[in-house]
Amino acid sequence: MSEKAYKLATIEAKTERSLIKIPVRVKGAEPVVFGGKEIVVVAGPCSVETPEIMLETALAIKKAGAKIIRAGAFKPRSSPYAFQGLGVEGLRRLAKIREKTGLPFITEVMDTRDVELVSEVADVVQIGARNMQNFSLLKAVGRKGTPVLLKRGLANTIEEWLMSAEYILANGNPNVILCERGIRTFERATRNTLDLNAVPVAKKLTHLPVAVDPSHGTGHTYLVHPMALAAVACGADSIMVEVHPDPSKATSDGQQTQNFAQFAAMMKEIKAVAEAIGRTI
Ligand code: PEP
Numbered sequence: 519m520s521e522k523a524y525k526l527a528t529i530e531a532k533t534e535r536s537l538i539k540i541p542v543r544v545k546g547a548e549p550v551v552f553g554g555k556e557i558v559v560v561a562g563p564c565s566v567e568t569p570e571i572m573l574e575t576a577l578a579i580k581k582a583g584a585k586i587i588r589a590g591a592f593k594p595r596s597s598p599y600a601f602q603g604l605g606v607e608g609l610r611r612l613a614k615i616r617e618k619t620g621l622p623f624i625t626e627v628m629d630t631r632d633v634e635l636v637s638e639v640a641d642v643v644q645i646g647a648r649n650m651q652n653f654s655l656l657k658a659v660g661r662k663g664t665p666v667l668l669k670r671g672l673a674n675t676i677e678e679w680l681m682s683a684e685y686i687l688a689n690g691n692p693n694v695i696l697c698e699r700g701i702r703t704f705e706r707a708t709r710n711t712l713d714l715n716a717v718p719v720a721k722k723l724t725h726l727p728v729a730v731d732p733s734h735g736t737g738h739t740y741l742v743h744p745m746a747l748a749a750v751a752c753g754a755d756s757i758m759v760e761v762h763p764d765p766s767k768a769t770s771d772g773q774q775t776q777n778f779a780q781f782a783a784m785m786k787e788i789k790a791v792a793e794a795i796g797r798t799i
């Protein structure tokens with residue numbers, strides 16, 4: 519691996535691990551910090567849902583210990599006929615939920631033309647797996663200060679992922695969180711193969727925080743809980759999962775989405791694993 523290919527992202531560029539701070543817009547509240555002792559749990563529906571479902575979900579995940587809500591307003595769908603997301607209306611709903619609950623939000627940006635708007639309103643912008651090597655998009659989010667959650671591409675090496683992070687850093691934005699979300703392999707029992715090797719590898723090679731998304735990484739609700747525990751055990755700084763009050767009615771990705779009881783049960787065990795390795799949630 520050529521270190522010159524990602525000279526800002528390399529562990530050699532810094533003496534300490536990067537801490538990515540997400541301000542919480544509540545008077546006197548501490549920021550949410552990625553990359554420290556705390557494991558940041560992010561949860562929410564795949565797509566932005568009705569205001570009622572969004573509020574119900576936000577309150578349930580917050581009660582169980584999640585610090586950030588996720589939901590896609592602009593959705594990358596394999597079929598052009600599948601639901602494409604609510605767009606700007608989705609962003610409005612997320613901002614409303616933040617106002618009501620204090621939870622910061624993560625949402626995806628897919629198009630360079632939307633970077634201005636999404637990075638203005640979101641607390642963290644997500645670059646989805648399919649856009650990991652959309653270099654114009656990486657440069658555009660790099661020119662903004664809003665933290666970026668950079669998903670690993672479906673068929674990209676760890677080195678390529680780090681070079682994509684480098685695009686963001688090199689354009690002036692130091693706030694990058696890497697996110698492993700599974701890669702394409704010959705295995706069909708799962709939607710993707712969650713590459714947990716990537717967690718200690720990325721943490722050895724870079725100073726950036728590393729998140730794991732076991733929802734997209736497995737594609738099945740029953741696998742989300744055990745793989746989230748494994749991700750925490752191997753050093754993940756954050757876990758991002760899909761949660762919905764009734765996954766069978768979710769607009770997208772219901773088959774890999776947890777209900778509130780499943781999420782709360784997982785959180786209890788995440789806490790236990792975190793504490794066993796000297797971390798907190
Ligand atoms: C998502 O997080 O909703 C998503 C579409 O993820 P990915 O880009 O990893 O498929």
Ligand code: MN
Binds near residue numbers: 564565
């Ligand atoms: Mn999804």
